[in-house]
Amino acid sequence: MSDRPLQAELRNSIVLVEDGAKEELYRDSFYGRPAGKHIELSLAEAAYLLYRKKIQVIAGGKELDFRSFFEVACSLTKNFELKYIVYSDLRGRGYYVQPGTPDFRVYPRGGHPGKTPAEFLVRVLSERNPLPLPELLRQVSAAANLKKSLVLAIVDEESDITFYGVKGIAMKGTMPPLPEISAAATLLEDRAIIWDKDKSGYLHRTGFFGNMLDEERLQLSLVEGAYLMGKGLSVTVPGETEKLGFPDFRARAEKIEPEFMNKYAAYADLRASGLVAKTGFKFGTHFRVYSGLPKNIEHSKYLVHAIEYDHAFSLQRLSRAVRLSHSVRKTMVYAFVRNRNVGYIGIERMKL
Amino acid sequence: MSDRPLQAELRNSIVLVEDGAKEELYRDSFYGRPAGKHIELSLAEAAYLLYRKKIQVIAGGKELDFRSFFEVACSLTKNFELKYIVYSDLRGRGYYVQPGTPDFRVYPRGGHPGKTPAEFLVRVLSERNPLPLPELLRQVSAAANLKKSLVLAIVDEESDITFYGVKGIAMKGTMPPLPEISAAATLLEDRAIIWDKDKSGYLHRTGFFGNMLDEERLQLSLVEGAYLMGKGLSVTVPGETEKLGFPDFRARAEKIEPEFMNKYAAYADLRASGLVAKTGFKFGTHFRVYSGLPKNIEHSKYLVHAIEYDHAFSLQRLSRAVRLSHSVRKTMVYAFVRNRNVGYIGIERMKL
Numbered sequence: 122m123s124d125r126p127l128q129a130e131l132r133n134s135i136v137l138v139e140d141g142a143k144e145e146l147y148r149d150s151f152y153g154r155p156a157g158k159h160i161e162l163s164l165a166e167a168a169y170l171l172y173r174k175k176i177q178v179i180a181g182g183k184e185l186d187f188r189s190f191f192e193v194a195c196s197l198t199k200n201f202e203l204k205y206i207v208y209s210d211l212r213g214r215g216y217y218v219q220p221g222t223p224d225f226r227v228y229p230r231g232g233h234p235g236k237t238p239a240e241f242l243v244r245v246l247s248e249r250n251p252l253p254l255p256e257l258l259r260q261v262s263a264a265a266n267l268k269k270s271l272v273l274a275i276v277d278e279e280s281d282i283t284f285y286g287v288k289g290i291a292m293k294g295t296m297p298p299l300p301e302i303s304a305a306a307t308l309l310e311d312r313a314i315i316w317d318k319d320k321s322g323y324l325h326r327t328g329f330f331g332n333m334l335d336e337e338r339l340q341l342s343l344v345e346g347a348y349l350m351g352k353g354l355s356v357t358v359p360g361e362t363e364k365l366g367f368p369d370f371r372a373r374a375e376k377i378e379p380e381f382m383n384k385y386a387a388y389a390d391l392r393a394s395g396l397v398a399k400t401g402f403k404f405g406t407h408f409r410v411y412s413g414l415p416k417n418i419e420h421s422k423y424l425v426h427a428i429e430y431d432h433a434f435s436l437q438r439l440s441r442a443v444r445l446s447h448s449v450r451k452t453m454v455y456a457f458v459r460n461r462n463v464g465y466i467g468i469e470r471m472k473l
Numbered sequence: 474m475s476d477r478p479l480q481a482e483l484r485n486s487i488v489l490v491e492d493g494a495k496e497e498l499y500r501d502s503f504y505g506r507p508a509g510k511h512i513e514l515s516l517a518e519a520a521y522l523l524y525r526k527k528i529q530v531i532a533g534g535k536e537l538d539f540r541s542f543f544e545v546a547c548s549l550t551k552n553f554e555l556k557y558i559v560y561s562d563l564r565g566r567g568y569y570v571q572p573g574t575p576d577f578r579v580y581p582r583g584g585h586p587g588k589t590p591a592e593f594l595v596r597v598l599s600e601r602n603p604l605p606l607p608e609l610l611r612q613v614s615a616a617a618n619l620k621k622s623l624v625l626a627i628v629d630e631e632s633d634i635t636f637y638g639v640k641g642i643a644m645k646g647t648m649p650p651l652p653e654i655s656a657a658a659t660l661l662e663d664r665a666i667i668w669d670k671d672k673s674g675y676l677h678r679t680g681f682f683g684n685m686l687d688e689e690r691l692q693l694s695l696v697e698g699a700y701l702m703g704k705g706l707s708v709t710v711p712g713e714t715e716k717l718g719f720p721d722f723r724a725r726a727e728k729i730e731p732e733f734m735n736k737y738a739a740y741a742d743l744r745a746s747g748l749v750a751k752t753g754f755k756f757g758t759h760f761r762v763y764s765g766l767p768k769n770i771e772h773s774k775y776l777v778h779a780i781e782y783d784h785a786f787s788l789q790r791l792s793r794a795v796r797l798s799h800s801v802r803k804t805m806v807y808a809f810v811r812n813r814n815v816g817y818i819g820i821e822r823m824k825l
Contacts, residue, residue: 172687188659188668191661191666192659192661192711192712195661195662195711196711196712200662202661202662202664206686209687247663248754249663249729249730275754277752277754277755278663278664278694278695278696278752278754279683279684279692279694279697279751279752279754280664280684280686280692281684281752281754281755283754283755307540307544309543309544309547309554310547310552310554311599311601311630312554312630312632314543316540331631332631332632332633334558334632335524335561340631340632342630342631343630344630345631359544359547359548360544360548377601378601399631400629400630400631400633402600402627402629402630402631402633402635402789402792403629403633403635403792403796404792404793404796405789405790405792405793405794405796405797406789406793437754437757437758438757438790440754440755440756440757441756441757441758441793441794441797442757442793444755444756444757444797445757445793445796445797445800448797448800448801449800
């Protein structure tokens with residue numbers, strides 16, 4: 122580029138650069154888009170070029186310095202400063218970036234507009250924005266339809282950026298389905314116990330259900346108990362002889378654990394998909410999930426948390442969950458029920 | 474012990490063992506407590522001995538097998554099955570355990586009643602119990618007064634136990650106090666910018682405040698801005714000339730971040746104690762905390778989360794926070810305001 126700053130003008134939320142800029146800004150460096158004789162810059166592009174003294178910006182006949190331009194841009198666009206932080210980070214690290222939906226289209230390393238398609242669709246968020254699941258799902262599938270990856274760029278209060286890749290996940294494991302069983306359990310507060318030694322051993326050994334209380338008795342969690350009821354387990358309450366129906370069991374479970382039905386739906390779907398779900402309490406999630414019998418596989422591959430379809434993520438909590446799953450080499454997955462089907466999205470930290 | 478089970482009787486919530494048990498159960502193995510000619514066992518002790526066929530339990534003239542005794546014990550004591558799980562885990566791994574407040578007194582390895590004082594006071598919780606901070610603080614200080622450590626034994630839904638040590642922490646660092654400054658910043662939505670190059674550099678370099686937006690400008694978080702206002706920073710809003718007073722700043726900050734005052738109280742106290750607090754967003758907490766200037770120290774030592782004094786911990790969330798801090802070799806600390814002072818408790822996973 123030449124040393125003389127190009128003349129540009131702020132009009133509404135757009136910065137138009139003088140004739141002659143096409144070559145320098147657009148063809149060589151992929152800033153802006155052609156608009157007739159001019160090049161049109163977004164506010165983030167303009168602020169970036171202004172800081173680097175590549176352009177001079179006039180508004181209402183007066184030149185704006187960086188600070189004035191920045192303050193005006195903040196008043197014109199919500200979260201301008203966040204977009205600027207992310208734009209200049211990406212651009213400063215050699216990525217070509219164009220405005221797009223949700224916020225930016227980012228080209229792969231070595232690629233640029235006109236040569237390659239964009240690889241990432243980037244959404245910029247402050248750590249304080251709550252993020253509703255339905256909105257995130259729409260963006261995940263919009264990106265997938267365009268064969269691009271959705272990336273969340275979350276800016277923290279000190280303006281550091283963390284990038285997260287988000288995608289739909291098909292959960293599939295290798296466990297054969299459990300045949301019908303005949304066994305009995307007692308429901309004690311928030312867990313059930315199978316007292317019979319052989320049945321306890323069988324369920325624990327072949328399906329990795331529950332946890333042995335001692336060498337003879339098996340303790341089941343509420344979701345395990347509910348799932349095994351569907352396979353033939355009869356459950357009673359101490360002092361009563363008649364066995365519990367599912368609605369009764371569910372009512373008791375929901376009193377103890379209000380999210381029971383979310384957890385149960387995810388658990389049953391994971392089991393039906395050949396996966397083994399065990400409690401993820403130590404990781405602060407509902408489940409850790411193995412793709413087969415743990416003794417053959419050792420490490421669980423996923424942490425799964427069951428949420429309502431209308432859940433709104435707190436980004437601070439999301440960050441903690443993803444960071445933790447990353448540190449134990451698992452993928453953080455959220456499970457939700459939509460139109461009676463269980464869906465899954467995986468969220469991973471990424472370097473961009 | 475002899476092979477013949479000792480005769481015992483269930484009376485109310487106590488199991489009394491026949492005369493002659495003193496030697497076998499109490500003197501040799503530290504089960505129960507002498508009660509006249511008898512030895513008195515807690516329900517957990519009795520269930521443990523019943524499973525090991527050391528005692529036979531009679532209630533109302535009828536012998537109870539393990540299952541019947543377990544079901545009766547569950548009906549007599551809330552969370553009996555949790556207490557049994559923790560008791561038999563500790564006892565099974567060679568610890569001597571006596572009933573106590575909150576739940577168990579546990580002797581150090583190699584120690585036992587009559588030889589050494591108990592080392593740990595153990596509280597048993599289900600992962601589903603919410604844990605109110607004031608209650609936890611009472612137990613922490615009760616344990617400290619007795620020169621013992623408070624341990625939470627949290628039983629998850631599959632009956633695995635995680636142990637957490639909890640103690641009060643005195644937070645103290647090595648940073649000299651910041652002198653009064655003269656600088657100006659603009660508040661833009663949820664962050665403030667200092668435009669002056671020298672002041673930006675000075676604050677960032679000597680106090681590790683904020684994050685450089687570029688080589689010239691410093692971005693401050695809301696708590697940093699508020700803290701520096703107390704040191705002489707004047708803050709204005711774009712388009713206004715009069716500087717913001719603290720009440721105005723606070724009102725704006727609380728709109729963006731409802732927990733602002735909790736965070737601010739902790740931040741200011743940490744700074745006043747010679748520590749450097751930076752955002753902990755990547756770890757899902759309010760702050761990561763260094764005991765001095767990070768360039769000399771490298772790693773932050775603590776993750777600090779500011780909570781209300783009447784906060785009730787979700788144990789699932791607590792577990793996630795502590796697990797994460799453990800994985801990055803930091804101590805998880807909760808900060809709270811009580812009687813206008815900021816207090817801290819640290820929670821760490823422990824092997825017991």
